[in-house]
Amino acid sequence: MALTTDQARSSLTDDAIVERIVNAVMEQRLRAGAKLPESALCDAFQCNRTQIRRILVVLAERGVVTLHANRGAFVSSPDATAAHEVFEARRAVERSIVLLAVERIEEGALEGLRANIRAGAAAEARGDRSQSIRLSGEFHLRLAEVVGNSVLTKFLGELVARTSLIIGLHGSHGARSCAEAEHKGLADALERRDAHGAAEAMEHHLRHIENTLDIYDGPEQSVDIVSIFAR
Amino acid sequence: MALTTDQARSSLTDDAIVERIVNAVMEQRLRAGAKLPESALCDAFQCNRTQIRRILVVLAERGVVTLHANRGAFVSSPDATAAHEVFEARRAVERSIVLLAVERIEEGALEGLRANIRAGAAAEARGDRSQSIRLSGEFHLRLAEVVGNSVLTKFLGELVARTSLIIGLHGSHGARSCAEAEHKGLADALERRDAHGAAEAMEHHLRHIENTLDIYDGPEQSVDIVSIFAR
DNA sequence: CTTGATCTATTTGTCAACGATAAGTAAGAC
DNA sequence: GTCTTACTTATCGTTGACAAATAGATCAAG
DSSP: OTOOOOOSSSSOOOHHHHHHHHHHTTTTTSSSOOEEEEHHHHHTTTTTTHHHHHHHHHHHHSSEEETTTTTTEEEEEOOOOHHHHHHHHHHHHHHHHHHHHHHHHHHHHHHHHHHHHHHHOOOOOOOOOHHHHHHHHHHHHHHHHHHHHHHHHHHHHHHHHHHHHHHHHOOGGGGGGGHHHHHHHHHHHTTTTTTHHHHHHHHHHHHHHHHHOOOOTTSSSSSHHHHHOOO | OOOOOOHHHTOOHHHHHHHHHHHHHHHHHOOOOOEHHHHHHHHHHTHHHHHHHHHHHHHTTTSSEEEEEEEEEEEOOOHHHHHHHHHHOOOOOHHHHHHHHHHOOOOHHHHHHHHHOOOOOOHHHHTTTHHHHHHHHHHHHHHHEEEEEEEHHHHHHHHHHHHHHHHHHOOGGGGGGGHHHHHHHHHHHTTTTTTHHHHHHHHHHHHHHHTTOOOOOOOOOOOOHHHHHHO
16 A cells, blocks of 8 residues: 655654645545555554544545544545535636636746646656646646635645545546646636636536546445335 | 433534534634633533544634644634635635525525524524524525535535634624625525526625624633533 | 354554643742 | 743643454354
8 A cells, every 4th residue: 555655754744644645645546445544654654643543534524534433544435426516516616716816817827837737748648647647636726826815725625635536436547638738728718817718618627527437336335225125 | 311411411422512613603602712722622511632632623624723732722813814715715605506506496495594584683683693693604504505515515614604703803793784684685586596696696795794894813812611612 | 155153353442641832920130 | 110030830742551343254053
């Protein structure tokens, strides 16, 4: 299990560990359903259980992990309903972010977005899937930063992480290759300060991602026996 | 075997305690800046520090509480910038919620909203400030429930709590009396399934609230936690 | 071979004690 | 009178031990 990276990390803060775990989820090194034993996390981050347990509570609050009483923490495994809710919420939040970003974006940020697109295309070209995924998420988070609203940025951070999780669970590989083209269209609309165009581009981009997913409820979902035989 | 109050309290779940603290914040029984000592909370809810510390992490994650290392937990005291960010985020989220609700609302939910408005007007009429505040927040949460998206509902829950906090910190009392009229206009637009009208009504409502605020930074206060939660 | 029960071991959840930090208080110097 | 400094106290943060619960293994029976 790819929890460990190669640094000596004596005193990582809570935030730093949360970020690392979220990154691992977003890059799909940690997949939906993976168990996160406290002891393994303690080993991975060289810290004690108190800190890890606190971090797991934070991750659960963000919907990235799910806690089962007396069984421990697992990377969340959203069913079809939850997946659609996350995408719907993300469309809602990102639409607002784009509309605000159109008014506030400046040249430096725009160039940052374009650099991200180039890096994403390069990663895609050399088949570096995990980098490609990471950069794709980073594009949206950069855009959120443009708005300068920490609350919206926090919401989007949660949504991007959960979306990555869903893509990893239900995604087909082909869809990803379109991201850079659509990001480019978005950046162009932002440069023109075309609010309607940018909002539509975002909407289309997110619906496109969702539509390429094959969302079904996995085999290990617990079935409601009672409802099956209630008739 | 009759459960005593203490026994009943000792079995409160994390969520229940979180909800009670959030309610206390929303009803402004707990004001911005109030210190929340662990021992006082342990007394109030008859539980131990382990549980309370876990709950404080959740509340901090929701922005309702701020943790200062080695000093403890305080009800968040958002400055002007943070307050503006919360309102901006709330406008963004609520606009999306209204647009979805226009399409999905049904008669029962609409009647629930109208009942809330009546109850709010009654509370306002008899000068029951804390009920009035609670019902006003409940209106928006009911509306979110209509959409049936747990992610959006969670976001709005956080935003409503933080907004109440800000109103309690910076608010003038006069503004509140307009809420019922504006809620009624919103309900009417929803009934007509008038997407544009409902969105505009929500936007106006939220901007109206924000504009009546007079933002300044106040001092921390100490309060009697046990009496706030005694019931 | 499958089903069911029992036992063992691992992991989580809780608790109480200890150490660390910061706020509050009192004493002394200017 | 006030400012500084040292001390005291209260609260937070961490640790380690213990209790509780679950999952897995072993074994017996149909």
